[in-house]
Amino acid sequence: MGPPDRGLQPARGDQAMTPTPITLTVNGEQRTFTGDPASSLLRFLRDQCGDTTTKDGCSPQAACGACAVELNGKVVLSCVIPMKKVAGGNVTTPAGLDQTPVGEALTDAFAARGGAQCAFCIPGIAVRAANLIKSNPDPSEQDIRLALNQHLCRCTGYQKIIESIQTAAESLRTGNPVPRPDQSARVGARREKYNIRPAILGKRPYV
Ligand code: FES
Ligand code: FES
Incomplete structure (x- = not known):
């Protein structure tokens, strides 16, 4: 007798894990993220929320400060904050000001x-x-x-x-x-x- 026919059913472990949704608040609006939990808050803000007020100067090097946002009352560099760290968090971007x-x-x-x-x-x-x-x-x-x-x-x-x-x-x-x-347009006016x-x-x- 040969091995049992599994048809189209994937073997245990073959099935891609569905990421657990991560919810957070961005500038007062609730948002849900379902991608790679290791991807950055900066990418989420710019690519998924469409918030390009948060700038990308050097990601993911944390070297320029252009991507700074407030997370739970503290300023963080969003290019090095993974999404798994922001679950339930409260984010303010420049747009939120x-x-x-x-x-x-x-x-x-x-x-x-x-x-x-x-x-x-x-x-x-x-x-x-x-x-x-x-x-x-x-x-x-x-x-x-x-x-x-x-x-x-x-x-x-x-x-x-x-x-x-x-x-x-x-x-x-x-x-x-x-x-x-x-x-005024006078000479020397700043x-x-x-x-x-x-x-x-x-x-x-x-x-
Ligand atoms: S993009 Fe430069 S510190 Fe984050
Ligand atoms: S980098 Fe141009 S004003 Fe700061």
């Missing part, structure tokens, strides 16, 4: 102070700054430099970024709006950089 008081203050301050040049690094820095201001409403230059130690900016030399974060913090503390730069505002929280798409 849009139309919030801190997001608006940071946008006004970076635009007014010239803190964003190409702005590729700024959305991640905005997430970091918002998190810092929450626990430290009046951060010193040293506090900000320490907070930014995982962030690279190739354009600004950091000083204008620091001034922008302090300006945003002051506006939030005092309730006074960030002063707008001189928008105008806001063209179309910089959408870039500050990452809404301007990059390749």
